[in-house]
Amino acid sequence: MQALTNRVIAVNRKPITFVESLYLWNILKGMMTTFSHIFKKKPTIYYPEVKRPFSPVFRGLHVLNRDEEGRERCTACGLCAVACPAEAITMEAAERVEGEEMLYREEKYAAKYEINMLRCIFCGLCEEACPKDAIYLSETFAPANFNRRGFIYGKPDLLIPNPLSQAADLALAKGN
Amino acid sequence: MTLLSIDTALVIEKLILIAVIIFASLGIALYTTFAERKVAAILQDRPGPNRAGPFGLLQPFADGLKLIAKEEIIPSGANKWLFILGPGLAMTAALMTCAVIPWGDKVELFGRTIALQVADINIGFLYIFGVVSLGVYGVMIGGWASNNKFSLLAALRGASQAISYELAMGLSMIALLMMTGTLQLGEIVKQQTGPGHHWNVIYQPLGFLIFLVCAFAECNRTPFDLPEAENELNFGYHQEYSSMKLGFYLFSEYINMFISSAVMATLFFGGYDLPFFNPANHTPNFAATIGIITLMAKVVMFIFFFMWVRWTVPRFRYDQLMNLGWKSMIPLALVNMLVTAVVILMRH
Ligand code: SF4
Ligand code: SF4
Numbered sequence: 001m002q003a004l005t006n007r008v009i010a011v012n013r014k015p016i017t018f019v020e021s022l023y024l025w026n027i028l029k030g031m032m033t034t035f036s037h038i039f040k041k042k043p044t045i046y047y048p049e050v051k052r053p054f055s056p057v058f059r060g061l062h063v064l065n066r067d068e069e070g071r072e073r074c075t076a077c078g079l080c081a082v083a084c085p086a087e088a089i090t091m092e093a094a095e096r097v098e099g100e101e102m103l104y105r106e107e108k109y110a111a112k113y114e115i116n117m118l119r120c121i122f123c124g125l126c127e128e129a130c131p132k133d134a135i136y137l138s139e140t141f142a143p144a145n146f147n148r149r150g151f152i153y154g155k156p157d158l159l160i161p162n163p164l165s166q167a168a169d170l171a172l173a174k175g176n
Numbered sequence: 177m178t179l180l181s182i183d184t185a186l187v188i189e190k191l192i193l194i195a196v197i198i199f200a201s202l203g204i205a206l207y208t209t210f211a212e213r214k215v216a217a218i219l220q221d222r223p224g225p226n227r228a229g230p231f232g233l234l235q236p237f238a239d240g241l242k243l244i245a246k247e248e249i250i251p252s253g254a255n256k257w258l259f260i261l262g263p264g265l266a267m268t269a270a271l272m273t274c275a276v277i278p279w280g281d282k283v284e285l286f287g288r289t290i291a292l293q294v295a296d297i298n299i300g301f302l303y304i305f306g307v308v309s310l311g312v313y314g315v316m317i318g319g320w321a322s323n324n325k326f327s328l329l330a331a332l333r334g335a336s337q338a339i340s341y342e343l344a345m346g347l348s349m350i351a352l353l354m355m356t357g358t359l360q361l362g363e364i365v366k367q368q369t370g371p372g373h374h375w376n377v378i379y380q381p382l383g384f385l386i387f388l389v390c391a392f393a394e395c396n397r398t399p400f401d402l403p404e405a406e407n408e409l410n411f412g413y414h415q416e417y418s419s420m421k422l423g424f425y426l427f428s429e430y431i432n433m434f435i436s437s438a439v440m441a442t443l444f445f446g447g448y449d450l451p452f453f454n455p456a457n458h459t460p461n462f463a464a465t466i467g468i469i470t471l472m473a474k475v476v477m478f479i480f481f482f483m484w485v486r487w488t489v490p491r492f493r494y495d496q497l498m499n500l501g502w503k504s505m506i507p508l509a510l511v512n513m514l515v516t517a518v519v520i521l522m523r524h
Contacts (some may be wrong), residue, residue: 042222
């Protein structure tokens with residue numbers, strides 16, 4: 001029969017030799033192998049104390065952005081929800097009223113904005129779809145929780161701190 | 177009434193010795209569980225348990241606490257008394273063997289000479305044999321009383337394995353017995369100590385090998401841990417057990433390992449004898465301390481060996497186990513016995 005790839009290895013069907021049938025020699029060889037592992041370097045990362053750095057393109061937990069004046073950028077256009085392959089995003093739009101210009105950048109805003117982190121596959125398509133630079137994937141991941149409700153992130157969880165009124169919090173969130 | 181006069185001091189002395197030995201055995205077994213996990217981890221390039229206490233040293237206590245805190249379940253179909261008796265028997269049998277092992281030479285305390293051995297009975301060999309065979313009843317009763325077919329199968333396996341390997345073990349011991357001419361463990365150690373005397377392993381390498389393999393089988397250690405073969409029998413004979421009763425079973429395995437290491441060290445590696453160290457040149461207490469430390473070092477080495485093998489060799493298949501036992505071990509032990517007999521005859 002012709003081999004399909006060049007990586008075929010024929011099964012060794014030779015009857016075991018006398019030395020092999022004694023077991024002892026081969027067990028000794030195996031024990032030497034395991035013994036050599038005592039001196040090997042352990043690849044373990046001691047997690048809570050040591051953390052592996054994320055790559056700069058890591059796609060983690062979402063944040064909702066604000067502009068320089070601290071106004072929410074999202075205009076509740078729904079493009080992210082449409083783009084989302086996992087249907088993780090829902091929102092409710094509302095119209096900005098007189099006197100809310102410092103809160104919302106556009107005339108329409110998201111009154112409710114929720115991402116279900118259990119559905120999300122962290123593909124980043126929402127980030128790409130957004131015309132307003134409002135949603136970004138950060139470099140952290142969703143922490144564990146005791147119930148499902150805790151994985152549905154609303155606006156308070158997602159919005160970044162206001163760069164004007166909460167500058168210190170923002171610096172902290174950015175990790176510097 | 178001199179026949180019934182009891183030396184009270186002797187009784188107290190022995191009771192203290194028994195308590196010390198039992199607690200030491202339990203403590204060592206406790207830390208053997210920890211060592212097992214550490215050795216496994218190190219052989220597999222992992223750090224192993226390192227969270228409870230410094231270097232994870234409190235891990236065995238955490239494990240014990242967890243086992244105690246678990247719910248105690250007795251299956252409704254189980255035979256209640258036998259179900260409770262099983263783990264107790266396994267534990268008792270495991271601990272009983274330490275009575276005849278000479279842990280060291282004599283010490284002198286409060287003007288008394290105390291032998292560091294609970295009972296230097298003249299049938300020490302046979303006693304160990306008897307108690308080791310009792311140990312299998314723990315497995316048998318536990319497996320039978322659980323009213324679970326997996327447990328029962330595992331118990332049957334355990335029993336047949338123990339019987340097969342006890343034969344070879346006994347034969348290898350007979351060869352040793354012919355050489356030493358005594359069944360008394362204290363005497364056997366004395367024959368191996370002192371200048372001009374050699375450890376029995378030099379005269380009986382094959383006997384030692386057979387004894388070692390059989391000890392693995394008797395302790396239900398990998399590669400012969402068929403009574404607890406997870407992949408075919410779920411959890412083996414202690415499947416239905418929970419809480420501390422399960423703990424007793426697991427624990428007795430480690431005590432067994434400790435005791436058989438001590439027995440092997442005593443029979444073949446000179447017990448508390450340290451080569452090139454003459455106890456006659458030192459005070460008895462110092463010599464005894466050195467002796468105990470030596471014996472413990474040998475035991476630790478054996479325990480490490482047990483673990484090393486466990487994390488290297490995969491489990492035997494049941495028919496392979498029986499083949500090895502009946503077709504290799506027993507004939508080998510017989511040959512060993514014959515050769516020993518011929519050599520002894522020729523030297524006379
Ligand atoms: S990252 Fe992907 S899956 Fe997650 S919310 Fe955005 S589009 Fe949906
Ligand atoms: S996050 Fe962006 S895409 Fe999604 S609704 Fe808001 S503005 Fe539109």
